[in-house]
Amino acid sequence: MASNSDSSLLTLPDGRSLEYRLSAPPSGPVILLPNFLGAPFQAWDPFLPSLHARNFRTLNFNQPGHGASTTPADLTSTTFPSIADDVSHLLSHLGIETLYAWIGLSMGAALSFFFVTRHPDRVGKLIACDTLSSSPRNAGTDDIFANRVKAARDAGSLSATVESTLQRWFGDAWIAAHPDETARLRALMATTTLDGFETCCNALRSDTFDVRPLFRKVGASVEEALLVVGENDGDLPQSMATMRDEVQEGFKEAGKDREVELKLIRNAGHVSFIDGFEQFSNHVLAFL
Template sequence: MSATRSFTLPDSRAVSYKLESGPENAPIVVLANSLTSNFESWDHVVEKLAANGLRALRWDQPGHGRSSAPADLSSTTFDSIADDVAALLKHLGLSAVHAWVGVSMGAAAGVVFVNRHPGIVNKLVVCDTIAQSPVNAGTEDLFSARVSAARTDGTMDNICEGTLERWFGKEWIAANPHEAARMRALMRTTSLDGFETCCAALRSKTFDLYPLLEKVAAGCNDVLLIVGEKDADLPTQMQKMRSGIEQGFRAAGKSNSIRLEVIKNAGHVCYIDGLEQFNSLVVPFLKQ
């Protein structure tokens, strides 16, 4: 069993990560998690990857799990998150990885990463992500309201409960008490500062994936998009993302068909409430 380790960035922030043990030549898959969660949420997926000869590399977003938040809570962007991962890979001596599998903000970070650091990631899996900050999408800024509510409470407890219900729904929580309790415990490792700084990335004027989608083909070789059927309007939003990525592949002369797969009855974190379907889609894609 591999241990959780910590890497110190040039700005003195600590990044908590875990690289699973396995043969040195085994393909490495980066797993990038969502806001208000830590990398242990991927445990069940890691087991499936290991059973198929794949090594997982996981890390915690700023202020999540054991990763520290920056002193300036407004400084985190998806560019800075992508650069954190590039620094981690350099620290580990990894010039390339087989895949990046991201959900929610972890998926957005993956799109940004392959644009900023092309040629490192072979396969990209993009799950359940918005493509723009509220200011760019012209929508209500719910992230700001949630940060204000958490600061008023002085605790993440209400945010975690509300997020758990929004992700999975009351029915699933009642039917899966042990997994719901596991996720609740993991979510409570997110600090108030971590929540605020990652919300800053999601709220930033710099967060807009649409101009990057056609450039994804220059940064990696194959893409799979996945979304939970019950994840609000993201099935529609992600169809637009799929079209943008596919257009870029065509322009680059790549014949790849970019798929968008919908996981039935799953919500925003589809590798939890749609685990079996998620694994049945992702593992063959990674091995083909």
């Protein structure tokens, strides 16, 4: 079992390695925070002390090709349902029957919808942040993920992808004002492999990626839900408002009198727990 700073590896049934970290305090309820595309789970580290101070244990894991998690031989075989099964194996390995909460951002948030609807009552509180609802093909939009994979493959590395991603997430002004945090994230993102990036992009491109049919099932699967989005995160504030309405309807259909809120993080972008840290912390800790 991992210490506060060390990660461990789990060998999955297909032979892949899954990197995870279970952090203190030893007796607290567990909150899962997966990584998101391009960055290993250490990206969450600034937020974890706030959870530990409230007696929560935190469980992080890396999706394929991020950190020390390895990729399958077939880079097209990874889907959100298959990663949800990886999570189930991890929880069984650790003897964790239920999670107090799942806090996911972007790909980690989309994954949460697949997990909770495949494994009802294993997650108490769902917090989904800054996430798409479906693959480009299912949304009828240009395949941005295919273009990013091609650019990275043509370049032979993710260096340019990391820089463009940081700029897209935070903007030039924030990057200039926060050189230390930018450098920390850049170093973390540099550990992601090209195969890992492509594998996870393939999951995001897959026809199986469409959480819209799952929104109304969330209410029957968890106790409460909260949605969070950065104000400057493209069209996600609008699409997540629709998501909120659908999830809320699902709670009503499940006979649960729970209000589902969408919290807008002012002046924040896609990784809203970093450039909107104080607002994000206030909303999420109050919900927890």
